[in-house]
Amino acid sequence: MRTKSEERRQHILAIAAEVFLQVGYEKASMAEIAQRVGGSKATLYSYFPSKEELFVAVMDLSAERLMGTVFDLLLRPGPPEEVLREMGRQYIKALLAPELVAIGRMAIAEGDRSVVGQLIFEKGVMRGWSLVRDFIQKILDERQRSDVDPMIAAWHLKALLEAELREPRMLGATRKLPPDAAVREVAARAVTVWLRGYGLEDAPRPRRPARRAGT
Missing domain, CATH: 1.10.10.60 (Homeodomain-like)
Structure with a gap:
């Protein structure tokens, strides 16, 4: 109560x-x-x-309502590619919601004038993407990969998920939310590129046919 x-x-x-x-x-x-x-x-x-603390608290409340379950999807069992695709789809949908778009615009505008941007990054962005980092670390441990910084890999995944739809939405070039099927395709492309870039895809790459003698 x-x-x-x-x-x-x-x-x-x-x-x-x-x-x-x-x-x-x-x-x-x-x-x-x-x-x-x-x-x-x-x-x-x-x-x-302070007003800064109040604004960050408002942001936290909005993010919790719209993104609260997004990173929980990383706890689901299943192949990493499927888990990341579903997490990515839900992340993109939340990121494009009008409320978070408006808050994001305000935070960017205040970046050089106050500590608002810093507080949002530390209390919001880092908190969620640190969970992605931990998920990636488990993948790396299973593959015995020590050549990858999991936090950098998480930032790369974040950038790929946001690459197609976020900037046009933030700038007002697109005002309507994309259909779920389109978001699903964007998330799938981002995860595929990310997995291939780090050499973490589950499926083996197609083998080239052997060259015949004399050809």
Whole structure:
């Protein structure tokens, strides 16, 4: 059962999310959020010491709602390629959701002006992709591969999953969410390229036919 304090915190986060999405991070003020919440700024600051911390908490809540189960898919049994494809599909779908797109745009805009970007990277991005790193480490251990840095390999996989659809979505070049079949194909391509690049594909490569004598 939630305590009144926790209910209050969740109410603040819901109101803050509305304000950030409506006016953007820079124009949003703690005074405006406190007014909409129905309390004083002092009360608001007792929950969140700064606007940066409040924004990151809003981001965490949104990410948990949209991405909360994405990295849990890595715990499923099955061939690594299948597990990564399904994780990739769900990751792309969450990444393109309007709420995360809006938060991502605000975080990028604030990158050089505040610690928001740094906090999101450390508390959000790193947290999820460290789980991918651990999954990759298990694959490497099974193949007795010590020549690959699993964190770098995770960043490469992330880049491939985002390569086709994220930038057009972030820039507003595409406004509609792609159909699930298209997302599935994008994820499959990304994982295939990643596995081949690291020489981790399960299926053996087709053998070239032997050359005949005299040819």
